[in-house]
Amino acid sequence: xxxIIQPPLPCQPVPQAPRKRRLVLRTVVTxxxxxxxxxxxxxxxxxxxxAPDDSGRYRLTPPAxxxxxxxxxxxxxxxxxxxxxxxxxxxxxxVAVVYADQSGTAQxxxxxxxxxxxxxxxxxELTKSLHAMGVNGAxxxxxxxPAGGAMRCGTLTTGAGPLxxxxxxxxxxxxxxxxxxxxxxxxxxxxxxxxxxxxAAMEVPxx
Numbered sequence: 654x655x656x657i658i659q660p661p662l663p664c665q666p667v668p669q670a671p672r673k674r675r676l677v678l679r680t681v682v683t684x685x686x687x688x689x690x691x692x693x694x695x696x697x698x699x700x701x702x703x704a705p706d707d708s709g710r711y712r713l714t715p716p717a718x719x720x721x722x723x724x725x726x727x728x729x730x731x732x733x734x735x736x737x738x739x740x741x742x743x744x745x746x747x748v749a750v751v752y753a754d755q756s757g758t759a760q761x762x763x764x765x766x767x768x769x770x771x772x773x774x775x776x777x778e779l780t781k782s783l784h785a786m787g788v789n790g791a792x793x794x795x796x797x798x799p800a801g802g803a804m805r806c807g808t809l810t811t812g813a814g815p816l817x818x819x820x821x822x823x824x825x826x827x828x829x830x831x832x833x834x835x836x837x838x839x840x841x842x843x844x845x846x847x848x849x850x851x852x853a854a855m856e857v858p859x860x
Contacts, residue, residue: 709769709859711800711825713748716854720847722752722760730833734764744768748828748855760836761847765828767856775822776803783807783820792841796821797849800856804848806841817841819848826856 717724725731726749734749741747745768752761772778776793783791783805791807802823809816817838818831830848832839 708771708824709767711767711823711856712859713746713765713767713826713828713855714857715748715750715763719752719761719851719854722754725751725753725757725759730759730762734762738764738766742766742768759833761851762831762833763828763851765826767826770822770824770827772822772824775824776805779803779805779820779822788818794819794841794845795849796823797852800825800852802826804845806845806848808838817844819844821848821852828852828856 715724715726728751730751731749735747738747738749745766747766748763750763751759752763753759780791786809788807788809791805794804794806796802796804800823802821804819804821806817806819809818811834813834815838816831816834817840818829819841820827820829822828828848830844830851832844
């Protein structure tokens with residue numbers, strides 16, 4: 654998002670790589686913003702109505718490394734996520750990070766927030782939210798422990814190509830994990846496994 658693209662000289666073709674990068678970043682913004690917006694519209698608004706015993710018990714702390722990948726908390730892709738998230742919702746703490754390989758190439762994109770959520774059935778709200786996003790073939794996956802909740806994975810068709818994503822929700826967090834759209838799609842099971850492992854590493858009890 655901070656990259657300045659110089660206009661081409663007359664009679665020269667417009668470079669395709671910057672155009673593709675802009676399309677990829679727009680896709681990131683759209684998917685993660687819509688996902689958060691739809692879901693928070695259903696859950697965060699209920700925070701003032703009383704909470705279950707485990708509401709807000711956990712916080713999100715992305716680890717510095719994950720499965721050989723390195724945390725990136727700045728850069729154009731992270732800026733795109735934050736732009737998509739918009740202003741911080743009352744009572745929530747947003748997360749927007751990327752995990753990259755040794756060459757600096759993004760391998761996982763993570764967007765979400767922690768807070769005190771009160772919805773009685775996070776799984777049902779996930780299903781509704783993914784449907785509203787236009788996600789195809791959403792499947793129920795094991796959400797992992799200890800916070801419970803629910804996880805759904807699916808594929809979203811975008812202008813930049815198919816995007817595989819997994820989203821988990823519980824009474825303390827909502828997080829979307831995607832493989833960058835410029836990569837080959839992965840299976841739901843593979844991404845769900847990574848998402849569970851990342852969740853176990855980054856969703857920790859509040860002190």
